[in-house]
Amino acid sequence: MRPFSLRVFVPSGDPTGVLIATRDDGIGKATIFSRPLLGEVKGRREWGFPGVYLLVGESKLYVGEGDPVGKRLEDHASNKSFWDRALFFTAETRLNKAHIQHLESKLVKLAKETGVVALDNGNSPQTPALGEEEYAFAENVLADLLLMLPLLGFSQFEASQAASERVDEDIDVPDALTTARGRSAYSALPRGMLFHSTSKGTKAAIETVDGGVLLKAGSTVAMEPAPSFDVWMPKYAQLRRQLIESGVIAHQNGQLVVMQDQFFSSASGAATVVRGVSSNADGWIGEDRKSFGDLLRALKKKNN
Incomplete structure (x- = not known):
């Protein structure tokens, strides 16, 4: 603002x-x-x-x-x-x-x-x-x-x-606002870790990579974002439209599907685009049943 x-x-x-x-x-x-x-x-x-x-x-x-x-x-x-x-x-x-x-x-x-x-x-x-x-x-x-x-x-x-969910910027920094602190946190994460989300009618997966995460091909995205999405999350609303217009996200069998791996500098950014509402990293769950947010909080506590 x-x-x-x-x-x-x-x-x-x-x-x-x-x-x-x-x-x-x-x-x-x-x-x-x-x-x-x-x-x-x-x-x-x-x-x-x-x-x-x-x-x-x-x-x-x-x-x-x-x-x-x-x-x-x-x-x-x-x-x-x-x-x-x-x-x-x-x-x-x-x-x-x-x-x-x-x-x-x-x-x-x-x-x-x-x-x-x-x-x-x-x-x-x-x-x-x-x-x-x-x-x-x-x-x-x-x-x-x-x-x-x-x-x-x-x-x-x-x-x-x-009323909408908030991006917890102290834990997970949005892509458009990524700071050096946020980049270093993601760079410290092990590569190749998989996390899944099935929230709001979507089924998606991310993988940790250097400096961020990959939203995996085959993930499904909410057909319609929240009514307030364009107002309160304009950068992510624009990114979502660009990914659809470019064919990275496409209509397939009545769903919106990610057609190729897409990089995000934060798990919250990936979640926000997938769900069409402001989201944080806690919605991504790993194989050990811990969330991506738990992982970031533990890393933050270790570094403090």
């Missing part, structure tokens, strides 16, 4: 009125208002842009998208009675229909994953097909939006990061 500033503009001068929030390094703006102020918001330019929106009640949430966003909000004023507060996010020249559909789909999945409030959505919208560049752009917008929302009083998605 990088530092950022959040600027809140109060057009009416009344802090209980309509609020317009923008990030100093962002591409769009969030408009926040209470239900009685819907008529006031209709006069703003943002009303006519494509956007994604949240309707929030005491214990219920609805996530939607619209192009223009205002038409959908106006419809919900008459057919949804539970909400008393709303937020919609727009960017005049940057967000198109596919972008906002992507944001809607990911936000719905995240809301279901957290379970903080009941979700009023009747179904789960699918993410549209986006090219690599457009997908990355939409994911960056989503990540920025998720950082803004709690600061604006919308905490319905906060539990996603806390």
